[in-house]
Amino acid sequence: MINRAGLAWLLLGLIWGTNFVFIKWSTETVTPMQVALVRVIAGFLTVATYALITRQLELSHLRHSVHFVVMACLAAALYFYGFAEGTALLESGLAGAVSASIPLFSLLAAVLFLPEEKLTTNRVLGLLVGLIGVTLIAKPFSGGLGDSYVLGVAWMILGSFSLGVSFVYARKFVTPLELPPAALTTYQLGFAALILLVITDKAGLGTLYDDQTSFAVLVIGLGFLGTGLAYVLYYYVIGQLGAVRASALTYVPPVVALFLGALFLGEAIVAFDYLATALIFVGVILVNKRPKSQS
Numbered sequence: 001m002i003n004r005a006g007l008a009w010l011l012l013g014l015i016w017g018t019n020f021v022f023i024k025w026s027t028e029t030v031t032p033m034q035v036a037l038v039r040v041i042a043g044f045l046t047v048a049t050y051a052l053i054t055r056q057l058e059l060s061h062l063r064h065s066v067h068f069v070v071m072a073c074l075a076a077a078l079y080f081y082g083f084a085e086g087t088a089l090l091e092s093g094l095a096g097a098v099s100a101s102i103p104l105f106s107l108l109a110a111v112l113f114l115p116e117e118k119l120t121t122n123r124v125l126g127l128l129v130g131l132i133g134v135t136l137i138a139k140p141f142s143g144g145l146g147d148s149y150v151l152g153v154a155w156m157i158l159g160s161f162s163l164g165v166s167f168v169y170a171r172k173f174v175t176p177l178e179l180p181p182a183a184l185t186t187y188q189l190g191f192a193a194l195i196l197l198v199i200t201d202k203a204g205l206g207t208l209y210d211d212q213t214s215f216a217v218l219v220i221g222l223g224f225l226g227t228g229l230a231y232v233l234y235y236y237v238i239g240q241l242g243a244v245r246a247s248a249l250t251y252v253p254p255v256v257a258l259f260l261g262a263l264f265l266g267e268a269i270v271a272f273d274y275l276a277t278a279l280i281f282v283g284v285i286l287v288n289k290r291p292k293s294q295s
Helices: 004-026 032-053 059-089 092-113 121-138 147-177 181-199 205-210 212-241 243-265 271-288
Strands: none
Touching: 004 032, 004 059, 004 092, 004 212, 004 243, 032 059, 032 181, 032 205, 032 212, 059 092, 059 147, 059 181, 059 212, 092 121, 092 147, 092 243, 092 271, 121 243, 121 271, 147 212, 181 212, 205 212, 212 243, 243 271
């Protein structure tokens, strides 16, 4: 029977997978940087409202602002921008597939900086099997791939690196603070919003008001669900499952993005993609499998 941490893990994976379709739609209306800015502001306003109503915010929390700023950069500003740029250049399903490289960076950082995170045989095997599946979906050796493909993959890897490292930073420095998830998300997104407000070119943002569908997708889909709710779940999952096991949820979004891209954007799915998807799920199971002594 799946416990609450497991359900949160699965829900977060589904939300992140859906985000790739939302990003693809949004970048057809505004720039990738503007997508990152709007989703952060929308997510911040949503979570901050909830945190205020439930009285989870305290001035004393701001003494930890250095950690909030680091997380704002790693798990929000750079991560969102890299994924927006990458998804704009790639098919949403392919962008989601490349994003599953996140556990590689998370595992490497965890082994280096978290003594409690051990490099077990199951984890190594699970990561290898999962990444084989991701590679098969990404089709890196297919012909006819131009510069935009390479650049798109590079942006996705940058975003994946940023988020992967953030799992470990959060586990080591943020979750030990034992602050409410809504408060942590509020501070992180608040600082990320300030950073993006300074560096983003706002010209053309007004076009969102002329397209209600794009506005709803970006503000509600990416902002409320994909950012606000997702980050409350994010901190909860890291606290409950640990950095490496939590980062394994990044194998779920590629599968979700693959099928939603085919369903809503007409992106092709072939038999090879189903095989790759099965390998990704096997990787998830292996990475999350506890040693017998811990079962």
